[in-house]
Amino acid sequence: MTDRAAPEIRVLIVDDEGPARSILREMLSSRADVSILAECANGFEAVKAAAELAPDVVFLDVEMPKLDGFEVRELIDPEIAIVFVTAYDSYALRAFEVHAVDYVLKPFRAERLDAALERARARLGQPRTPADPTSLAAAARPPGTHLSRIVVRDGTRVHVVPVDKLDLVEAQDDYVCLKTEGKKLLKQQTIGGLADALDPNRFVRVHRSYIVNLDRLERLELYSKGSYVAILADGSRIPVSREGYARLKALLGTEDGA
């Protein structure tokens, strides 16, 4: 390792196909300025490795078991530079939205990978504002669709919450607290961003700080003059704002159970 050379880039290789990992390894390991920290065969391994090894760059496949590349991007440190490596050109726009430094189409030449590394290196040298977690989450689903599952990282573990099993969302500063199957999970995201991503016919923002799954809504009770509380299936009582009440009424018609 020469000291005059540019600083070493520490990379992670993530792809579920053996040959796809090996071509990346072969091309990257021929460079003296790159150190391969680990190879991961699925999204869970990738999130764990990214949390433990703190790489500079992740070479990331999109379609993988358990978590896809965009979900991995959402769950790892936004400071880590991402180079998507995929056979699909159709993800390029979403890759741009999550601030990927490059998007390499399979199969590729060594020169193409070198160019991606140079772009990553240029990015690493600059202080920059990290990508907004909400926009990362928004790009993690195909455009024109609603969120079907929410991924949450808890240290090196990943929880996948299908929205069917999501009971309630509560805002807590920069985080949202997701209540699902008796558990509480914290995720760094704004409640507004999450409300936008969920199907508005199934999830209603009843209050500035709460999103309720309509299936879990038992009834509304008059709390004081003109203000209501929502009673959920598990008995919890959630405040309902005036706007929230209007949204509920629009969805449920006049039968407000009061």
Place this chain on the structure above:
Amino acid sequence: MHPILARKGRLGPFLLAGIPLAAVLTGLLARPGAFTVAESVSLALPLALVCLFLLLPVWYTCRAVPVRGGSPLRIVLTHAVAAALTSSVWVLSGAGAARLLAPFWGSGFPSRYAGEVPILFSTGVLLYLLAVALYSVLIAIEAARDAERRALELQVLAREAELKALRAQIHPHFLFNSLNSISALVGTDPPRAREMCLYLSDFLRKSLALGERKSIPVGEEVALAKAYLEVEGLRFGSRLTVEEELETEGKECLVPPLLLQPLVENAVRHGIATRIEGGVIRLEARRTGNRLRILIENPFDPEAPPRRGTGVGLANVRSRLAARYGSDAFFAARRLADRYLVVLSMPAQVTE
């Protein structure tokens, strides 16, 4: 379009029909106590000419009240009124001719003509009906030709749709991923890279050759699917296993080429590829009586991140089955916990 007026050169032959018509009219008029032959000819010629021109627009009446689909009362009424009007005009024009001819045949000529009005009127009505009959036949022929042309157009469209479906069945991503694997293996494992090239060529050659045939035996179709799975197998390694259960009788049945291709592709992309541990893709073909049943089964991860493009392949298979067998084919795709099952059933055919 009017069959006679629509094209140049048809009016001449049509006017020639006036000659026999004039002859018939002459025969009708030249009776003892009515007219002499010379008088009859002088009347029959203008009458025949006028008749022809009066009958030309009958085509439009026929089009306006088609025999098929119209109410019988309306058809009869329309033609009765039109026949009476046409014949009246015709008889009146004859009276005009008789008056013009009076200087040649004596001043009694118009009144003698008046004596022939009933018989001429009846003849006019008959001629009108004859024209209706002729035009109706022409309209029927035209309709039959139209129907034939439309059927042909539909056939061409169906064939085009099928070809388009065939082309859509091989995804470029499959090629890109395979080539990426080959690119990797060239460095690490050249013999396997060569093997993969051969499998890929095998699959491409077969699929190109089969695509041009209308039907192929299930045995060949499954061999093609297996060539595809061999290529995918090198990509996924031990994650992908294939099991097949093909009955000899079932193997011989004919199916549209590449029918199973989208299903096998889905089984890999939405099944095996979603599981860390991979799994087994099972292919089964069996003939029971006069039915052929094909089954494709694969495991999948119900909690996998959603992938786009599941519906296209299934819709493709469904529409090709419907195009070939109509309501005689059955297609079902079911999720059973963590297994995905596709069943196709169609008439067992061994000859085209």
